[in-house]
Amino acid sequence: MSAQRILVVDDEDNARRAIATILGEEGYEVAEASHGEEALTRLADFSPAVVLTDVRMPKMDGLTFLKKARELGSDASFIMMTAFASVEAAVEAMRAGAENYLTKPLDANAVLVVLGKALEKRALKREAESLREQVRERTRFHNIIGESPQLQAVYDMVKKAAATRATVLILGESGTGKELIAQAIHQESQRRDKPFVKVHCAALSESLLESELFGHEKGAFTGALARKEGRFELADGGTLFLDEIGEISPSVQVKLLRVLQQREFERVGGTQTLKVDVRIVAATHRDLLAEVKAGRFREDLYYRLNVVAVTLPPLRERKSDIPALVNHFLEKYSDAYGKDVRGLAPGTLQALLSYGWPGNIRELENAIERAVVLATGSELTTDDLPPVLRGPRPAGVSVSSLIPGATLAQIEREAILQTMEMVKGSTTRTAEILGISVRKVQYRLKEYRPDKSGTAQSDTIDEGDDLEAEPPSE
Ligand SMILES: Nc1ncnc2c1ncn2[C@@H]1O[C@H](COP(=O)(O)OP(=O)(O)OP(=O)(O)O)[C@@H](O)[C@H]1O
Ligand SMILES: [Mg+2]
Known part of the structure; x- marks a missing residue:
């Protein structure tokens, strides 16, 4: 490791030289400045790790020097030297970002100890920063957000597969x-500087897909006015992404199989x-x-394609990725729409986590x-979410998750409302499933209504009257 650079700033020549000599003997690389202006220049051309500066100097005092240095973006650690052992000067310097202070007359040992500590702290800080950077690298794999174990396994597969063809x-x-x-x-692959070409197989008719993939010669079919290179040719040296491969017709499947086996093909209408x-x-x-089993996809092609399979788990199986994804999209769309939505109001994350995310x-x-x-403030609220995510109760709250914490009445409420939802509002079915009377279900439903007026909704009329009285217990 090269010697650490220290800048010593003091208007008193003797004092400054004395420190510089001690530090030089300790193996540090030392520069000197006799006033603040000169020191600012040295900061730029010498870029010291640590600055030892006097507080009291003519023209520019040590504090002003420190503040200017920070304004100029220097991240050097500052150690203030003051002849006046006044706590105020020290406190003020520390508040302005100084690392430590020494009182004059200086003791050589004290200088070395304080300097050593400052350097150690810088090293630790740098280490922490590089660790943070590594974590960012890991969690931001090619702009893919998420660090759930399921996604980590996907990243591993991607890296392994990328190293091969x-x-x-x-x-x-x-x-x-x-x-x-x-x-x-x-x-991730060696091919990164070569083309990445995408073909959306479901979007094209059979004949168009064929000429899109393999190209065609002039006059190959009506409308083929000139020779056209296919995507295979365009992707030469790079990667061809065949999206929605499950949709291709049997005849294209045959042609694709041949390219996969022999890496060769002819343009449509070509020899x-x-x-x-x-x-x-x-x-x-x-x-x-x-x-394949249903006979719609060639088995041999399936095995040719499935050399390495990467399976992406649905979001509902890796909900731990939701908070990071939400933050990512918040940032993305705040910027896109020139808004300043930076967080979530209470309850919003809960609603996002409770939903099943079929899409x-x-x-x-x-x-x-x-x-x-839709957001009006700096935080997203549940009101800003699509209706499927809202509702009085978040979808999918399991009754067991209410225990312990909820009262029996609250648990009963969840049981009744969720069962009602499952049977599309039938009180008869709800009563059957829960083993209670239809009257009790209706009575409770009426109780749950915000205004407590009107009659409970019911698809039966057998016991639907007399709802005001608590029914006899079962
Ligand atoms: N882990 C992730 N981090 C950040 N953005 C993601 C992540 N996964 C998906 N997206 C974004 O979600 C959207 C859908 O992703 P993509 O188009 O890759 O899905 P797909 O599996 O190809 O879907 P489809 O089968 O419907 O074509 C894109 O806008 C993509 O950028
Ligand atoms: Mg897609």
């Missing part, structure tokens, strides 16, 4: 981030055989093995975007 099949429900993962595989070096990443939200991260992203647009 193996074909990768990405599976996962809609909105789980399959495209992001495909891009991450490309970015020349073209060779390419392309890594294939395919994705589908379908259960591709089930498609996964895409649905969460849309919900946060919408909420940011």
Whole structure:
């Protein structure tokens, strides 16, 4: 390690030289300045780790020097030297960001001890910063947010697969981030400087998809006015991402199989055989093995694609990622809409965590975007969330999660309301399931109404009258 740099600032030449000599003998690299102006220049061209500065100096005093240094962005540690052992001067300097102070006349040992401590503290701070940076790196894998164990396993697979040319099949429900993962595989690989080409297989008709993938020769079909290069050619040296691979027709499946086996193909209407070096990443939200069993997807193609499989878990199975994703989208859409929504009002996160997210991260992203647009303050409230997430009770609260903490009446309320919801409002079915009378269900429902007026809703009329009295206990 190279010598640490120390700047000594003092208008008294003898005092300054004495310290500089001691520090030089200890192996530090030392620079001197006799006043604040000169010291500011040395800060810039010498970039010391620590500055030892006198407090009382003509022109610019030590405190002003410290403040100016900070304004100029210096992160050097400051140790103030003061001839007046006044606590005020020390406190003021510390408040302005000084690390420590020494009283004059200086004791050589004290100087070395205080300096050593300041350097040690800097080293620790730097270490902490680099650790934080590493954590950021880990949690921000190619802009993919989330550090749940399930996602960590995905990142590991991506890294391993990226190091090879193996074909990768990405599976996962809609909105789980399959495209992001495909891009991450490309970015992690040696091919990152070569093209990443995407084909959305479901969006094109069979013949269009074929000419899109393999290109066509002039006159290959009506409308083929000129030769066109296919995506395989465009992706040469790079990665071809075949999205929604589960949707391709049997004839395209055959052609794809050949490219995967032999890395060669012909353009539509062409005779020349073209060779390419392309890594294939395919994705589908379908259960591709089930498609194979149903005879809709070629088994041999399935095995060619499924060399490495990466399965993205649905969001409901990794809810621990929700807070970080919410923060990420809050920042993204606050910036996009020029708003300053930075946090969540009480209850909002609970509502986000209780929901099942059938549309996964895409649905969460849309919900946060919408909420940011609607938000009036600096925090998102449950009112800003889409209606499916609101309601008096968050969806999916399990009755067992109320124990302990809730009263029996509250637990009964949840049991009745949730059962009602499951049976689409039938009081008869609710009563049957809970083993109580329809009258009791109706009585409770009336009780739960905010205004407590009107008659309880019921799909039966058998016992629906006389709701004012508490029914006899069962
Ligand atoms: N872990 C994540 N971190 C940040 N953003 C994410 C993450 N996963 C998904 N997204 C975002 O969610 C949206 C949906 O992701 P993506 O398009 O990759 O999903 P998909 O699995 O391809 O969905 P589909 O099957 O519907 O095409 C995108 O806007 C993407 O940027
Ligand atoms: Mg997609």
